[in-house]
């Protein structure tokens with residue numbers, strides 16, 4: 044994205060800043076509005092089953108509503124089975140429960156989705172808890188450039204006021220930090236639909252500084268993208284691996300003209316083949 048403060052200082056300058064991440068409509072108006080459903084509930088006069096989507100007046104509310112009903116029904120069924128029936132039935136339920144859409148998978152603190160990535164948690168104001176790929180299918184990887192240093196990107200993604208964050212940040216030396224689980228919806232694309240269906244990867248650097256885009260960064264990122272594509276059966280092509288600039292409605296320009304797509308896609312294909 045074009046706007047930019049210096050590293051460290053102007054937090055608002057970081058790539059995903061100021062766009063309220065989640066909303067296509069944009070932007071600034073949503074800053075400071077919590078995207079966290081639990082906070083919405085905490086306001087007291089809300090029906091606890093009204094999701095943040097309803098609250099925000101966005102689409103998707105009916106879907107979320109249905110899903111919640113489904114989850115509740117399943118929980119009731121599960122309790123009945125555990126109380127009323129044999130241990131066998133409960134074990135069976137435990138073994139199969141994760142196949143049921145809308146049921147949250149177990150999570151462990153600090154767990155990452157990509158071997159070798161280091162976990163640093165983003166503020167939970169910058170993403171929405173989900174159960175992908177069961178509730179939302181994942182069919183896209185979105186490439187970003189941070190418009191700032193790695194350290195400043197980590198910092199703003201931990202900041203609840205930022206309103207945006209990506210799943211991963213790739214540093215110039217190829218180090219990868221994961222800040223949001225792939226299960227969850229990160230606010231990185233500035234478009235709700237694209238957020239729900241994608242994994243966001245940030246790359247340390249500035250769009251107008253080609254020297255920032257290092258060999259190590261391309262290679263590490265390509266391995267990460269190849270792994271994501273394999274995991275969710277995403278075709279390795281430019282329809283499914285796109286730049287932030289290609290997201291409908293965005294005013295961001297990243298990853299910028301210096302991002303070498305031919306080179307990157309070749310590396311992703313090579314990494315995919317190597318794993319196959």
Ligand SMILES: [Zn+2]
Nearest residue numbers: 058187287297
């Ligand atoms: Zn971006």
